[in-house]
Amino acid sequence: MAEQEASGLQVLLRTLQSSLDRESILTILQVLGDMLSVGTDRRIHYMISKGGSEALLQTLVDTARTASPDYDILLPLFRLLAKVGLRDKKFGQKALELEALDVTLILARKNLSHSQNLLHCLWALRVFASSVTTGAMLGINGAMELLFKVITPYARKRTRTIRAATEVLAALLKSKSNRRRAVNRGYITILLRLHQDWHSHDTANAYVLIRQGLLLCLQHITSLRSGREAFLAAQGMEILFSTMQVSCLDDKSMEPIISAALQILRQCYPKSPLPLATASSAYAFPVPGSITSEPPHILTEEDFEDDGDEKGDKDSDSEDTKEEDDDLETDVDKLSAKPGPDRPEEELVQYEAMCLELSCSFEELESKFGDDLNLTQYVNHHHIPTAASSEQHCLNKDRSSWGQEREDTVQTSLLSMVKMGRSMVHLASKKRPVMSSRQNVQSNGLGIDSFEKKLCDIQASLKEDAWDIDMISCPRMHPSFSNSTGPRETVEVIDKLLETHPKHIPFHDPYLYMSKARRTKSVVDFEMMAFPDFWGHCPPPSAQSMLERKHGIQRFKIFEDVRRLIQPSDIINKVVYSLDEPWPLQDTASNCLRFFSKFESGNLRKAIQVREFEYDLLVNADVNSAQHQQWFYFKVSGMKAAIPYRFNIINCEKPNSQFNYGMQPTLYSVKEALLGKPTWIRTGYEICYYTNHYRQSAAATGGESAKCHYTLTFTITFPHEEDVCYLAYHYPYTYTALMTHLDILEKIVNPKQVYFRREVLCQTLGGNLCPLVTITAMPESNSADHVEQFRHRPYQVITARVHPGESNASWVMKGALEFLVSSDPVARLLRENFIFKIIPMLNPDGVINGNHRCSLRGEDLNRQWISPKAHLQPTIYHTKGLLYYLRSIGRSPVVFCDFHGHSQKKNVFLYGCSIKETLWQAECPVGTSTLLEDVSYRTLPKILDKLAPAFTMSSCSFLVEKSRAATARVVVWREVGVSRSYTMESSYCGCNQGPYQLQCQSNANGKLTLEGGPR
């Protein structure tokens, strides 16, 4: 701005304040008005900096205090004030000091019947009220009473004034003292009446802004507890609810009103504890050591006060949350510290036995495999002996009987998938290598006729309901121990069924699964097996796209939730399943779904039938804990076909979820499986995830404030009448599935090429064995050179499933294991160059008992790596011990990677550790230039970024956070000195980049498309 102009403006402002001449004042106001009507905010800010606000306010006060105020001056003055005041942060304070508040209120009172003058006063009041302090002062001086004289019931006249008055009132109600005053003076009732009146008359929605203003006032007042009480007493819920008929939820012109009304309804919906006797897990287990968690969590009716403005969740939108930087470790000493081992050196000797590959001499190698050379015929192993093989396998064991296994069962290799992924234009149209039933039959040596006949039999019997599907849908593990006739029949039926079992399911064998399941030790002794785990499953025939979120779905769901309170006539509220009640609770005759979850990895604590086709579900907290509800896996039966059932999981804990961004729950239909399609599919529609009205008191959580709960809601139309279906958070993968898988892998590997050794790392607290697998290539011969090369291959250590709810980590691990033993040239190369030490499940107990996050001690094992104890966190203690041992013999792994699942992001990505990147990110200048850092941690992510279609570099992070100091990744990096130490995260949901990205497709009616899976 030019110097001349600057001085010119100052002269004008000074003249304005001092002049008594009407004409000069009018002229100056005219000039200022012209000046500010063009140009940018910069001009206004400049004027403010030169004392513009003060000059205008002073002129206002002087003019208003004359015997007969001159409105020719006041009106343009108010317009300027409104304009300048909006940009001046200290405007309220200035107005207060210059006593402009009082004069404006007086002017407004004088002009109650003069719309034009009044409107100008209101504009000024609105900017005064934008400061909370000034707003409070206006409240003391009677501004609200004045406004209620302006805000009248429905009228077609003076609507601009009414609108301005509602806006001033809403601004005033940002002050807490004004809110209290509003409650005490009964304004809630007045506002509700006004709302009703405007709502009923304004049928054309011509005055949406006035109605929104009134609701905004209510919203502010009801953020106070006393406000909510007054609102409820005044039938506010009923009144607002009646405003929002379902038909208008979608009406764009009503948008601001609906949004404000819903906000108030959610805010005022009485908070209550969850419908559970205790938040503590239904499962308890005596464990060594004191459990750090909390006293029993009795849920009581109590004060769930939260006086702050509750922020309702937005209806979808921004998926990526900004990460906080203040968690970064900025202490260079801590970052570069190399702590010594957490145990005496002599304790490491025990791990020598887990590294037999370093001492094996392969004396028998030549002769043994020489004999095997002519064994080239496939041996079909669909009937693997059920007796468990010795957990400790040594290579000396005679493997010749396993023969030359069919490596072709190791299906499409990663690399060929990669290559396909790159060249594929439309992955969606690509069929996965799932064999057709005809091919299956041939590959299994069964006559086509006989198979098809059996299939027909099954189809017929399913139609006739000749079989009790409930009986076979969840088979017992110990059928022979029972002397009643029921289970015996089950055995026969299962046996009969297994004759037609689709044996093409790779790496699966139901008999083996059953025998393994008997050895799996659960906290409450599960006696049943979930059908999908036992029977096995095939991938869906084509890739499934994510679900497109229907616009406004969340408000429809919340509206329905509020309706329970207002129109309870159709509310049933009947508990139909509960782990806390004596079993069986179910009334099988009644007209409701039947639930069950007492099987491995199962998680459902309680089911409440809310309406005829709507159920509230509560999931169980982790064993010996009162939190971490997120994972679910349960059986549901007794459904009608073609009926949309709504399910609400009402005690979720995470603040957001991929269920808001295209993720669907997974479903397995037993009828479909028996018809030859044993497949978990993504299903459900009208899915959303939002804060509900359930609170857990601060006392119960041990925290500072009441804890919120979240509802995951989804609707499912089941594929068959009277089917048995399983529903899960994600494709389940049990501990028994792992043990079965390892048995099969061990038997199919080509012992001439693959060194595959399986042993026990340790026993878990629950008495289960934690497997450790070693995979590398067999030496070419037992010559000294070859054995030497074999022994000197660098190590890679891979772990997974420390978090039981992250079943996707197990699927990634399953693929990794199958790939590593396969005949793929890349796999061969990897075997020849590395020794893989794999612990596929770091938390078997958690997986078995349906936990989401923790071990049986109720603690997150991935926060225990700094000083694990053998008797408290055995799997972590011994994994770390093995790593220490490798370091102690100079064989620290070149890569450590821990597989996880990510609930908030898409794609696959790595977290690593870098001192420099951490310090840079934290903008911490200390020594970054002189600090030397091995940058090899970058190589692997870069390679993956080039090769792996699901991988995304953009979600990778190499920052070291304080809150992650006790995780595997950080401890292995810091203590064992592995620079390539990673957490690999795989989305629960899917990919939004690369060839696996599929366009969201709306699933209009949401029904399962049985032929070819859902589209």
Ligand SMILES: [Zn+2]
């Ligand atoms: Zn995890």
